[in-house]
Amino acid sequence: MHDIAAAAGVSRGTVSRVLNGGYVSAAARDAIEEAIRQVGYVPNTAARNLVMQRSHAVGFIVLEPHSLFLEDPNIGGILLGANATLSAADFQMVNLVVDSERDTARITRYLSGGFVDGAIIVSARSHDPIIQVVGGLALPSVFIGHPRDLRAEIPYVGIDNLASAEEITTRLLATGRRRVGMIAAAVDRDSGADRLAGFRRALGPLFDDNLVAEVPLYDFACGAKGMRTLLERDPDLDGVFAASDAVAAGALEALREAGRSVPEDVGVVGFDDSSWATRTRPHLSTVHQPAADLGAHAADLVLRQLKGEQIPQRGVLLPSPVVWRDSA
Amino acid sequence: MHDIAAAAGVSRGTVSRVLNGGYVSAAARDAIEEAIRQVGYVPNTAARNLVMQRSHAVGFIVLEPHSLFLEDPNIGGILLGANATLSAADFQMVNLVVDSERDTARITRYLSGGFVDGAIIVSARSHDPIIQVVGGLALPSVFIGHPRDLRAEIPYVGIDNLASAEEITTRLLATGRRRVGMIAAAVDRDSGADRLAGFRRALGPLFDDNLVAEVPLYDFACGAKGMRTLLERDPDLDGVFAASDAVAAGALEALREAGRSVPEDVGVVGFDDSSWATRTRPHLSTVHQPAADLGAHAADLVLRQLKGEQIPQRGVLLPSPVVWRDSA
DNA sequence: CTCGAATGTGTGAACGTGCACACACTAGGT
DNA sequence: ACCTAGTGTGTGCACGTTCACACATTCGAG
Numbered sequence: 001m002h003d004i005a006a007a008a009g010v011s012r013g014t015v016s017r018v019l020n021g022g023y024v025s026a027a028a029r030d031a032i033e034e035a036i037r038q039v040g041y042v043p044n045t046a047a048r049n050l051v052m053q054r055s056h057a058v059g060f061i062v063l064e065p066h067s068l069f070l071e072d073p074n075i076g077g078i079l080l081g082a083n084a085t086l087s088a089a090d091f092q093m094v095n096l097v098v099d100s101e102r103d104t105a106r107i108t109r110y111l112s113g114g115f116v117d118g119a120i121i122v123s124a125r126s127h128d129p130i131i132q133v134v135g136g137l138a139l140p141s142v143f144i145g146h147p148r149d150l151r152a153e154i155p156y157v158g159i160d161n162l163a164s165a166e167e168i169t170t171r172l173l174a175t176g177r178r179r180v181g182m183i184a185a186a187v188d189r190d191s192g193a194d195r196l197a198g199f200r201r202a203l204g205p206l207f208d209d210n211l212v213a214e215v216p217l218y219d220f221a222c223g224a225k226g227m228r229t230l231l232e233r234d235p236d237l238d239g240v241f242a243a244s245d246a247v248a249a250g251a252l253e254a255l256r257e258a259g260r261s262v263p264e265d266v267g268v269v270g271f272d273d274s275s276w277a278t279r280t281r282p283h284l285s286t287v288h289q290p291a292a293d294l295g296a297h298a299a300d301l302v303l304r305q306l307k308g309e310q311i312p313q314r315g316v317l318l319p320s321p322v323v324w325r326d327s328a
Numbered sequence: 329m330h331d332i333a334a335a336a337g338v339s340r341g342t343v344s345r346v347l348n349g350g351y352v353s354a355a356a357r358d359a360i361e362e363a364i365r366q367v368g369y370v371p372n373t374a375a376r377n378l379v380m381q382r383s384h385a386v387g388f389i390v391l392e393p394h395s396l397f398l399e400d401p402n403i404g405g406i407l408l409g410a411n412a413t414l415s416a417a418d419f420q421m422v423n424l425v426v427d428s429e430r431d432t433a434r435i436t437r438y439l440s441g442g443f444v445d446g447a448i449i450v451s452a453r454s455h456d457p458i459i460q461v462v463g464g465l466a467l468p469s470v471f472i473g474h475p476r477d478l479r480a481e482i483p484y485v486g487i488d489n490l491a492s493a494e495e496i497t498t499r500l501l502a503t504g505r506r507r508v509g510m511i512a513a514a515v516d517r518d519s520g521a522d523r524l525a526g527f528r529r530a531l532g533p534l535f536d537d538n539l540v541a542e543v544p545l546y547d548f549a550c551g552a553k554g555m556r557t558l559l560e561r562d563p564d565l566d567g568v569f570a571a572s573d574a575v576a577a578g579a580l581e582a583l584r585e586a587g588r589s590v591p592e593d594v595g596v597v598g599f600d601d602s603s604w605a606t607r608t609r610p611h612l613s614t615v616h617q618p619a620a621d622l623g624a625h626a627a628d629l630v631l632r633q634l635k636g637e638q639i640p641q642r643g644v645l646l647p648s649p650v651v652w653r654d655s656a
Numbered sequence: 657c658t659c660g661a662a663t664g665t666g667t668g669a670a671c672g673t674g675c676a677c678a679c680a681c682t683a684g685g686t
Numbered sequence: 687a688c689c690t691a692g693t694g695t696g697t698g699c700a701c702g703t704t705c706a707c708a709c710a711t712t713c714g715a716g
Contacts, residue, residue: 001672011696016674023694042441046383047672049374050701057420066408076404080394083423092385092443094420095411113370115420220607249607256609279548279577279607281584329702339666344704351664375702379671658716665710671703680695686688 001043007035019043057092058082058302059116061107063124065099072218073245073274075122077291078144078298082120085299091117098130108133118302120144120295125189140305142298146315147190155311157298159320161191164287165198168269168322169241171285173202175328177239177267181211183226183251185218185243192218195243195271211237218243223250231258239267239328245276248284248327267328282326290318329371335363347371385420386410386630387444389435391452393427400546401573401602403450405619406472406626410448413627419445426458436461446630448472448623453517468633470626474643475518483639485626487648489519492615493526496597496650497569499613501530503656505567505595509539511554511579513546513571520546523571523599539565546571551578559586567595567656573604576612576655595656610654618646 005015008031017024018032035041049055060082062069069075079095086093094116098107111119111133118140124130126147134141135151143156150156172180182199186192200207213229215222223242227250230237242248248270252262260266262282270277273288297318301311333343336359345352346360363369377383388410390397397403407423414421422444426435439447439461446468452458454475462469463479471484478484500508510527514520528535541557543550551570555578558565570576576598580590588594590610598605601616625646629639 012673013675013696014694017695020674023692025694028694040440042437044378044672045441045443046374046377047701048674050372050378050672050703051674053701055374066412069404069408076397079423080397080425083425084394087424092420092422095407095423096415097408097411109370112368113373115373253609281581340703341666341705342664345665348704351662353664356665372702375671376704377671378673378702379704381671660715661713663710663712665708667708668706670705673701674699676697676699678695678697680693682693683691685690 001041004032004035004039004041007039008032053114055115055117056090057094057116058086058299059094059096059107059111059119061096061098061119061121061130063098063122063128063130066097069097072123073276074272074289074291074294077289078122078295081292081295081297082299083295084292085296085303089299089303091303101129104129104133111137111139117306118142120298120302123189124150140302142301142305144294144298145190152314155301155305155314155316157294157301157316157318159289159294160317161194162198162201164320164322165195165241165271166202167198168271168285168287169199169202171322171324172239172241172267172269172328173206175239175263175267177328179211179234179237180206180239180241181208181213181230181234181237182241183223183230183243183247184212184214185222185226185247186216187214192243195241199241210234215247219246220250220253223247224254225250227251227254228258231255231260237266240269242268242270245270245272245274245280245284245286248286249276249280252280252327263326263328269328273323277323277325280327285325285328286323288321288323290320293318329369332360332363332367332369335367336360381442383443383445384418385422385444386414386627387422387424387435387439387447389424389426389447389449389458391426391450391456391458394425397425400451401604402600402617402619402622406450406623409620409623409625410627411623412620413624413631417627417631419627419631429457432457432461439465439467445634446470448626448630451517452478468630470629470633472622472626473518480642483629483633483642483644485622485629485644485646487617487622488645489522490526490529492648492650493523493569493599494530495526496599496613496615497527497530499650499652500567500569500595500597500656501534503567503591503595505656507539507562507565508534508567508569509536509541509558509562509565510569511551511558511571511575512540512542513550513554513575514544515542520571523569527569538562543575547574548578548581551575552582553578555579555582556586559583559588565594568597570596570598573598573600573602573608573612573614576614577604577608580608580655591654591656597656601651605651605653608655613653613656614651616649616651618648621646 005012018029083093122144124147126149145158146156184196213226215226242251262268270284270286273286277284277286333340346357411421450472452475454477473486474484512524541554543554570579590596598612598614601614605612605614
């Protein structure tokens with residue numbers, strides 16, 4: 001910066017002003033901009049960060065085992081959406097995968113160390129220690145999804161899992177299905193619990209506890225296992241709401257093994273509208289999850305907190321429309 | 329740092345030495361470490377970066393459209409592997425997706441701006457402008473895959489696409505297949521061209537140009553299209569090497585439509601050993617691609633360059649063994 | 657006893673910015 | 687002629703480190 005000040009015949013202060021705004025004469029501005037172009041000057045991030053007490057980085061914290069980080073199609077979309085918004089604002093995104101208790105300690109140190117100015121937290125469960133950590137840190141943060149015990153002052157972005165689950169189940173019932181079950185995955189997660197609650201609400205008096213197969217994960221293998229359980233409990237089943245597309249794909253596999261055809265014998269609906277949905281045969285009817293938008297929105301909320309804005313409404317729910325294809 | 333120096337009754341210099349190594353008495357070290365714990369002190373990255381002229385960040389540059397960034401199962405694995413290695417060394421990974429010519433300019437500015445100390449570049453094509461940029465920048469970099477015109481002094485990590493393609497094709501021939509075709513995707517890419525070359529070498533005199541269907545992308549839809557083309561050209565085809573698992577999955581779909589059963593009528597093999605491989609029916613015989621290892625290795629090479637080490641061999645090829653399942 | 661090496665420790669100068677402040681000039685109103 | 691407000695510019699300090707250097711102490715060898 002000193003060099004280009006010298007080249008333009010002005011002082012460092014003036015250069016700083018053309019870079020950051022302030023009173024500068026047209027002549028000085030032109031000379032400086034010319035010098036910048038000539039020298040190929042780029043401001044030094046470290047020095048700027050140092051004096052500004054800002055790192056210009058936002059943590060993207062994924063509370064999942066590493067493998068699920070890849071498997072879960074939503075996380076990738078969220079990441080991309082957030083990354084696009086952040087890099088447009090000249091912020092870096094730092095990926096942090098929290099897999100164990102030990103990692104929680106590491107992340108706590110990281111977040112409190114001024115390495116990042118804010119954080120986007122993906123797939124936190126209720127009672128996750130990270131909630132306390134972030135709450136105590138006064139670090140501008142946004143959760144994607146909303147754990148029940150999330151502090152009131154921390155904003156979140158999500159979809160209405162309950163309403164969407166209710167909607168697609170209702171839609172499934174409208175196709176004339178009478179014995180409809182659910183493969184409920186990850187009910188320890190808020191998304192999982194809400195999807196189950198939505199299913200229950202859609203069924204109303206038809207709800208039968210026996211027709212809910214609970215499985216631990218949102219994945220293919222659990223879907224197949226859950227489907228087999230349901231078929232055992234009621235061979236006359238004619239409809240299934242799978243808690244995710246991966247689960248639905250597993251269910252399709254189990255149904256095929258059992259000799260049932262979809263959608264003729266059994267109607268199947270999923271959730272997420274991930275790449276699974278169009279890889280299966282038949283293509284899945286499902287709920288579209290606007291992953292990239294979720295990420296972009298979350299990033300935007302972090303950025304706005306960083307600018308000192310007050311976030312008016314605490315939670316934002318993005319629309320998640322039903323996409324009707326061939327599996328039901 | 330000044331505070332904890334005061335608390336421990338020593339000078340900043342001594343504190344710096346316990347942090348970075350050097351002559352320190354046991355007494356001083358204990359007092360300082362106690363003070364650090366008490367205050368909860370964490371060194372300031374920006375200040376350290378400023379004086380060290382290092383950003384402690386490495387760019388992860390993906391030369392793909394945003395959508396493929398998600399679709400391609402390898403990139404996710406590479407990213408995770410690289411991220412693990414980098415964060416273990418206290419380096420941040422900055423994701424940069426290059427999608428257009430305009431992005432190339434942006435990345436060039438970014439790389440030359442001292443925002444990152446090094447770069448890992450994924451899926452560059454031959455003659456990609458990024459090669460010139462990185463070559464001219466003297467920025468410690470590693471390519472994953474090796475474009476033909478990659479400068480001699482830039483190391484790369486990859487797998488031997490040619491040898492592996494040859495191996496799996498040979499294996500397919502060994503099952504007794506006589507008319508074997510290939511769905512060759514992305515032959516403008518080095519990986520695509522090498523896989524085709526390996527196929528050709530395995531077939532030797534049996535090679536028939538007519539039995540190669542070229543498709544632009546490594547994806548499901550192209551796989552289905554390519555398979556239909558091959559069936560049209562030769563309905564008696566009894567074996568197919570698909571350039572990737574996604575392509576193979578598309579091929580399976582087209583074969584099912586055409587009433588062929590796999591592996592009875594037609595043997596199919598893929599490439600990548602991605603999640604596709606076990607989602608299809610039957611499960612795919614394929615070539616395992618060590619994505620996470622590739623990423624970890626690349627990160628390690630960047631880190632070693634940063635430490636000033638000379639990288640002995642320019643290119644490293646990681647083993648990519650054939651995984652034999654049910655589709656052939 | 658002296659010297660040099662090994663082991664510790666403190667100090668000042670960077671690193672490249674932003675910001676507060678002091679200052680200079682102009683224009684317009686009294 | 688004076689003051690004030692607006693506009694434009696230069697200077698010094700601070701941000702939190704690392705590093706080179708100067709200096710202090712101890713210890714063993716000559």
